[in-house]
Amino acid sequence: MAVKDRDRxxxxxxxxxxxxxxxxxxxxxxxxRQARRSxxxxxxALLALVLCSLVVALAYPIRQYVSQRAEITDMQREKxxxxxxxxxxxxxxARWQDxxxxxxxxRQRLHLVMPGETGFIVVDPDAAKKSRTDRSEAxxxxxxxxxxxxxxxxxxxx
Numbered sequence: 001m002a003v004k005d006r007d008r009x010x011x012x013x014x015x016x017x018x019x020x021x022x023x024x025x026x027x028x029x030x031x032x033r034q035a036r037r038s039x040x041x042x043x044x045a046l047l048a049l050v051l052c053s054l055v056v057a058l059a060y061p062i063r064q065y066v067s068q069r070a071e072i073t074d075m076q077r078e079k080x081x082x083x084x085x086x087x088x089x090x091x092x093x094a095r096w097q098d099x100x101x102x103x104x105x106x107r108q109r110l111h112l113v114m115p116g117e118t119g120f121i122v123v124d125p126d127a128a129k130k131s132r133t134d135r136s137e138a139x140x141x142x143x144x145x146x147x148x149x150x151x152x153x154x155x156x157x158x
Contacts, residue, residue, distance in 0.1 A: 111141055 095101045106112055113119040121141070 109142075111143075 096105075111119060111121065
């Protein structure tokens, strides 16, 4: 037994036992870490799967919501523009209801004069230099364009 006791307490035996114990502890701690890692990895994968599912499930409704909000904004803007246009048209209608405004517009646009008045048309000297063919229809009074159209139609028949 003395040899066995001596082996038991020898430095080499103690170092070997100590190494085996340390290796066993390291192995146990590694397996615990791996077990924890595998649990966390599984949890993380499940969480990622749930998040991806939510994103996929909510992507279309959110896109629809955003596009509908944009449409609502556009329609509100169009409604405001239409309301402004209606107001302008009401103002124009109210002005045309006034006889003085209507008479002023008729005189200005149609170059009409009241009985007993003498009408004058002032010709721009620069415009008079232009030949008749160079002048655009917008520069001439409406009745000149009207008679030119009648003359052209009459000439086409002959």
